[in-house]
Amino acid sequence: MKWLTGxxxxxxxxxxEDFRLTQEDNQQVEEQVRQIIxxxxxxxDQALKDYSKKFDQVELQELFISQETIDQGYQQVEKEVIAALEAAKENIISYxxxxxxxxxxxxxxxxxxRGQLVLPLARVGVYxxxxxxxxxxxxxxxxLPAKIAGVKEIIMVTPPSVNGVPDVILAAAKIAGVNKIFQIGGAQSIAALAYGTETVPKVDKIVGPGNIYVATAKKQVFGVVGIDMIAGPSEIGILADESANPTYIAADLLSQAEHDTLARTILVTNSISLAEQVEKDIYRQLESLPRKEIAIQAIKNHGRIIIASTIASMFTIMNEIAPEHLEVQLTDPISYLHEIKNAGSIFLxxxxxxxxxDYFSGTNHVLPTSGTAKFYSPLGVYDFVKYSQVTYYTKEALAEVKDAITVLARKEGLEAHARAIEYRFD
Amino acid sequence: MKWLTGxxxxxxxxxxEDFRLTQEDNQQVEEQVRQIIxxxxxxxDQALKDYSKKFDQVELQELFISQETIDQGYQQVEKEVIAALEAAKENIISYxxxxxxxxxxxxxxxxxxRGQLVLPLARVGVYxxxxxxxxxxxxxxxxLPAKIAGVKEIIMVTPPSVNGVPDVILAAAKIAGVNKIFQIGGAQSIAALAYGTETVPKVDKIVGPGNIYVATAKKQVFGVVGIDMIAGPSEIGILADESANPTYIAADLLSQAEHDTLARTILVTNSISLAEQVEKDIYRQLESLPRKEIAIQAIKNHGRIIIASTIASMFTIMNEIAPEHLEVQLTDPISYLHEIKNAGSIFLxxxxxxxxxDYFSGTNHVLPTSGTAKFYSPLGVYDFVKYSQVTYYTKEALAEVKDAITVLARKEGLEAHARAIEYRFD
Structure with a gap:
């Protein structure tokens, strides 16, 4: 891991320098996605089938996955997995x-x-x-957050495969209460959800992570439909002092590192001896991991050990990193909550x-990545509602304020605005 | 106006067909904006000054507008305008x-x-x-919504002009509590806010409407910083029955039409005679409007009179339109609130x-346009905060649920996730 001190x-x-977010410049992908859309x-539908053949090597008769197929998939999944998913569901709902x-x-x-109505989106697409x-x-x-928001229709899309969609995905969709599933992937599935086809209904918003084609397509249809945040490399930041357990910290850093060679794992501590033990333990634990090759790349290239002189500077640094996941492994962690300014999900x-x-507590695991916790939030019920303002005035109430309105309208050169008020008193 | 019946x-x-939102395909602008960024x-800063010279024909010594200049601008504005802005401010704050x-x-x-923290963004840019x-x-x-959210630093950017920034804009900025103003416009100002320069601080989110270059730049920096919705042609939809006053309706439609030749004005009614009177009144009122040429284009090309047979179908149609502004000019308008599914701001x-x-009640006038009220909200305090999740488990609580976590982690092939839990119990 790279050490930073000073x-x-x-x-x-x-x-x-290391983590700077830059404008992604991939005009070839952008042009390809534009064509697909x-x-x-x-x-x-015909375009969707053609792309499935071309990109997924699957010749589809039907885009729609039948209830029977879903039920069969569900039956194939181990009972203990179903039980764990059901338990997680309960926690996700209660949170x-x-x-x-x-x-x-x-x-x-x-x-x-004056008022504000909170109204659910009508139809949502999940990639x-x-x-x-x-x-x-x-x-x-x-x-589940969309269901809780009151969304009536949830459409799931997932790439086709010669082996069919994995059983456990069908089971999770059934448990979560997805209304319809289509086997379509890539940019073409995003286009279908944004514009609708003969069989795929147009949705109001599209959520869910995907590869570069999916992300680019979401960015291109943004405005035609709503989209969730655009996911980048994910990260964990851990704040720890000498009281922390290096084995746990090493294990938690590795759980992030095994996701992706680009995953960022960052320890910020005021204890050099802790940092040394963590680093040693990472290499020890790595040895027996099935995803060792991925994790080692992530740790080597995007792992950081940062030595800060005080707890205050540890927080300053971590708030600037704005990690997707933040673990606070300090003595009396709850007492530091007010020091945290930017973090997707905080673990105390x-x-x-x-x-x-990730799996169980019920907080969401779809989180702002790559430092975007400075302005983005975890996926939540708020992502599936929109607000409407409501205004009512009596004639008397309008009479009292009409001069202020007409003064401002005329100052802005919008005479018809002023007259719309004045006609009411002619 | 075009009539739709049936x-x-x-x-x-x-x-x-008329209003379909399509993927904007303007590769030339996109490429130009990419270069500017x-x-x-x-x-x-040098790039900003060069672009000001090139695009705005202004040679700037300073990008920053001094407090002295702002105060002088404020002094120049008519007292009644200041008073009206102050009164509007009070209402905006209370709402x-x-x-x-x-x-x-x-x-x-x-x-x-488990918990959720609501935290303000640190720094916001307003175009x-x-x-x-x-x-x-x-x-x-x-x-003002950013101030109420708790944003500490609000940076305003506005295009330079040989005559300086308009006094009333400086006055409004002072009244609203803007922290810094820079005279920069176009895509270059969005780039400055997104990435920061020697004098312009990098912000966390950019809001405010602009031309095609500004909108394209916002879309390109989306992800590096947060952005608000992308504004399209704005519209008013009015639901009216025979009890409604055609003069008021005509005036309100015109107040929208005078904004922009692309503005949409839509009356949905079950009364042909009302519709006829509204149309007649529009052309009568138009005659003396200063912005007649703009309004007449909007009315002719994007005005619609829709005749529906029932109140229920009026709402079905209007919910599909999802207007930015919705006026309900029906007998007993409040009784219809539950029928409204999609609208930015509702006027009863x-x-x-x-x-x-637009000017006074305190509800926001930055609203979802072009039918995007199906998934977007008015600008509000919620746009200037983000949430952080908080989780704490005791050892005993984790012990109870550890098997569910490890089952799911291993089903997903993420062994390091499972081990991170198990190391706690070795």
């Missing part, structure tokens, strides 16, 4: 229900009513990647290991 | 304060704590267009004329 400013400058708009928001009405001025990145836990995390103490949140 | 399905099909990243959200903590399971589109009311609408009854919301 004063806070130097460390932040070095990190900024155009084709899907023009040729609908996300607390995110539900309520309408408000304000009547503080005579004759005036579920194929291959080794097909995670049943992510199906629950993407679908030595038993809140990150995988607890 | 059954609901036919009307919706026709509207869909690259230049600003490389050359910072938006109701949007503030609170942290929550959940302790329903023994040994487990304010120049020329005739420089609206002081929009400065208040973009800045004949005295809640749309300009009340």
């Amino acid at each position: 004063n806070t400013v130097d460390i932040l400058t070095a990190l900024n 155009r084709q899907v708009i023009q040729n609908g 996300h229900q607390k995110q539900k928001q309520h309408d408000f009405m304000d009547t503080e001025k005579t004759g005036v009513l 579920v990647p194929g291959g080794t990145a097909a995670y049943p836990s992510s199906v629950l995390m993407n679908v 103490g030595e038993y809140a290991s990150e995988p607890v949140g | 059954n609901t399905v036919d009307i919706l099909t026709a509207l869909n 690259r230049q600003v990243i490389q050359n910072g 938006h304060q109701k949007q503030k959200q609170h942290d929550f903590m959940d302790t329903e399971k023994t040994g487990v704590l 304010v267009p120049g020329g005739t589109a420089a609206y002081p009311s929009s400065v208040l609408m973009n800045v 009854g004949e005295y809640a004329s749309e300009p009340v919301g």
Whole structure:
């Protein structure tokens, strides 16, 4: 792992160089995606089938996956997996229900009513990647907040495969309450959800992670439909002092590193001896990991050990990193909550290991990555609602304020705005 | 105006053709913007000055606008305008304060704590267009929700002009509490806010409407920073029955039409005689409008009168349109609130004329346009906060659920995730 030491400013400058977010410049992919979207708009289902043949090497008769196929898939999954998914579902629901928001009405001025309605989106599309990145836990995390928000129709798309969609994905979709599943992947599936085809309904918003083609397609249809955040390399940041257990820290860093060679694993500590033990333990634990090759690349290229002189500077540095996952392995961790400014999901103490949140606690595991926790939030119920403002004025209430309105309208050169008010008093 | 009649399905099909949102394909602008962003990243302030000379014909010594200049501008503005802006500010604050959200903590399971923190963004950039589109009311609408959210630093950018930034814009910025103003416009100002330069601080999110270059730049930096919705042609939809006043409806439609030749004005009614009177009144009122040429284009090309047979079908059609502004000019308008599924801002009854919301009531006038109210919300306090999840487990609580976690982790092939839990119990 690369060590960074010195004063806070130097460390932040070095990190900024290492992790700087840059405008992705991939015009070839962008142009290819633009073509795919155009084709899907023009040729609908036929375009989807053609792309499946071309990109997935699958000749599809049907895009739609029948209830029978879903039920059969569910039956094939081990009972203990089904039970674990059901238990996770219960926790996800109980956590996300607390995110539900309520309408408000304000009547503080005579004759005036102002309010805000919280309304669910009507129809949402969820992209579920194929291959080794097909995670049943992510199906629950993407679908259940939409259900709780009151979304009536949830459409899942996932790449076709000669072996069919994995049973455990079908089972997770059934458990989560997905309404329809289509076997379509890549940019073409995003186009289908954004514009609709003969069989795929147009949705209002598309969520779920995908490869570069999926991400580029989402960015291109953004505005035609809503999209969730665009996922980049994910990361874990751990704040630890000498009281922390190096074995747990090493294990948690590796759980992030095994995802992806680009995954970032960052320890910030004021204890050099802890840092040394963690690093040693990482290489020891690595040896027997099935995904050793991935994890080792991640640790070598994107692992950082940062030595800070004080707890305060540890927080300054970590807030600048704004990690997707933040573990606080300090003595009395809860006392530091107010120091955290930017983090997707915060894990306090030595038993809140990150995988607890990935699979079970009920908090969402779809989180802002690559430092975007400075402005993005975890996926939540709030992503599946929109607000409408409500205004009512009596004639008397309008009369009282009409001069202020017409003064501002005329100052902006918008005479028809002023007259719309004045006609009411002619 | 174009009339649409017939059954609901036919009307919706026709509207869909007319108003269909399509993927904007402007590769020339995209490439130009990409270059501009690259230049600003490389050359910072010098690039900004070069572009000001090239695009705005202004040679700038300083990008930053001094407090003295701002105060002088404020002094130049008519007292009644200042008073109206102050009154609007008070209403905007009192409405938006109701949007503030609170942290929550959940302790329903023994040994487990889960929660959500609501944290303000640290720094926000607000784009304010120049020329005739420089609206002081929009400065208040973009800045005040960020202040209420707790954003510490609000940076405004607005195009330079040989005559300087308009006094009323400086005054509105002062009233709203903007922290710094830079005279930079176009794609280069978005690049400066997204990446930072020697004098312009990097922000976490950029809001505010702009021309095609600004909108394209925002889309390109999306992910590096947060952005608000991308604004398209704006619209008003009015639901009216025979009890409604045609003069008011005509005036309200015109107040939208005068904005822009692309503005959409849509009346949905079950009364042919009302529709006829509205149309007649529009052409009568148009005659004396200063912005007649703009309004007439909007009305002719993007005005629609839709005749529906029932109140229920009126709502079906309007929900499909999902208007930015929706006026409900029906008898007993409040009784129909539950019928509205998609609308940015709803105005009930004949005295809640749309300009009340544009200037004064305190609800936001930055709203989802072009039918995007199906998935977007008005600008609000929620746009300037992000959430962090919090999780704490005791050893005993983790012991109880560890098998479910490891089962799921191993089913997904993520052995290091399972081991991170198991190391805690070795």
